[in-house]
Amino acid sequence: MKDIIWLIRKIIRVTFRKKGNILLYFGGPLIGILIAFLAYGGSDQQTLKVGIINQDSAQIAGDTVHFLEHLENVEVVKINESTLKDQIATGKLDCAIILGQKFSESIENGIPDHIQLVSIKGAEVTSFVKSYLYQYLDNITALKRAANGDPEVYQKMYDRFQQANFKLQVETLQDTSKGKNMTIMTIGFLLMIMLISAGNFAEIIMKEKENRTYFRLISTPINVRKYVLANIAVSMMVMVVQVLLTLLMAMKVFHIEMNVSFWQMAVLLTLFALVSAGLSLMVVSFASSSRAAGALHILITIPSCLLAGCFWPFDLMPKVVQRIAQFMPQHWVLETINQLQLGYSFGSLYLNLMILLAFAAVFFLFSVYKFGRNNDVRNFA
């Protein structure tokens, strides 16, 4: 055990003496989070900044502005026409609403008009405001019609409606699909980085054979088993740190709605770390040089991540690819996360976990078999 720790310390020292490696191993996984944000936008809790130009002094216009001010997630700013274009263009405002001089009058006449909505951000942003606003205006027009031309009745109904309206709870529906997509992006990218990291560490074994230090290592009382074990240990440590770091950043800092508990995620991904380590070791045991191992590893990692659906929702992939995906360990991680998000318990998904364990076991067994048969201490270059 003392020997293994001695070996581990050396691998860590050599690896992290290069500053670039720190960035690669611990900055890399966070790129997934950034891509997720770029692809799916920020969190749901954004507030919209709405600029208002009210050219109408009548009551309905004032009440409409009032209504908007009381919507959740909306901040209303009074602006004037001269700064309107500028503020929209620079993104200071998400949209602007202009109530024309005859706005109130048009509502009272039952045909809403003289209202204008300006935005450059498109439907996503404005539809929210629009739907609430139009419903509000619809209601008032309906009152007008119900009052049947009697101004007094209308006024009474209108007042009551206004009071009722203040109590209206505006509820924003949580959009879970966005959270799910962002989870896939973040975790999918993490899986890829984990595979690459594990590959790099396994490659050290190959490099040591090439620069002959492996030869000296096994001439000391250290045996091959301890040496490989130390290598896997470091590889696992780095991957576990990657997992914890990514989950922490995604859940606590960037507030991505994963809907899966931190620890369930951590356990699941640690299992995948074992799979990555096994796979890399197998690649190294088959390859004839470190360059071959590196190439082979990338050749396996990238396509398998693409096929497994690490970067897009599983449902969007063609049926054939979905079937192929089942042979990729990454798929089983993502699938397990998906089912956890749907509310299945961790225990009920033991079959998925077993599949991941089986992947790891097969990879490790193959490597042990290949390493055991190696009879070559010559140059590997």
Place this chain on the structure above:
Amino acid sequence: MKVLEVKNLTKKFDGFIAVDNISLSINEGEIFGLLGPNGAGKSTTINLIAGLLRSSEGEIKILGKNNMKHSRYTKMNIGIVPQDLAIYEDLTAFENVKFFAGLYGLRGTELTDRVQEALEFVGLLDMQRAYPKNFSGGMKRRLNIACAIAHRPKLIIMDEPTVGIDPHSRNYILQSIHKLNEMGCTIIYTSHYMEEVEEICTRISIMDHGKVIAEGTKEQLIAIITNTKDIWIEVKSVEQIDIEKIKEINGVKTVSLDKNVIKINSEIGINNLNNILLYLMNQKVEIGSLEEREPNLETVFLTLTGRNLRD
């Protein structure tokens, strides 16, 4: 005491016999030379002794213990200087020696002391904080040696430690081998430079094609061929020379061409120099110089195998 005993050792690689039924016995305090041309099986023999390869047949005992059954014990007592440099470019000289010494269980101040002792020994103490990527070939070779001796092994095996280095480093290394020996280390030294082996080794085995073809002290080996002498004739051109014709001359045992030097090994009692020169003159070969030489290990090898040690 026997430091090393090798009995009927054979190693096959997929049917190719790299080491063919060799036996060796090395006593404490010897500097034992393993001499042989490229591909003779020297490194394979060493890898077998160090326990890095499994033998096909035969037994190896180090300090009386089987090197496979007691690999931990035997490895603790061996220091191996590999033929190819085995050092980390991204660790300093100090860290290199420290890392390997640590694998033998050394820790703490004892470790630091031993590391510095080893670096001092190879003359790299003032370079201990430097990285080997900035070292000259000779310095790297010396660091390669330091990594093998910090744990104070009883048996040090050096596989061609002087390949491709400057004369200064080479002398330094040969001297340090003597010093290690004086300190009580037994040394196995392989080379295909017979001058080195002649200079430092107390006993020598000559290997060729996986077999030990002769063994003994330098004097014993040369005695095998004392009934012959060497004649070296430097000529201006070699095109007109037919080696077979020279071999037909009475008393000539072997003839070889080394660039533009004809190397002839001939029986001592027979005066055939006239005939040899006559042949060369008839062929209109211009003679540069002529030299009669004491026989050396090169001649021994040539006599035994009919080939030069180095081609």
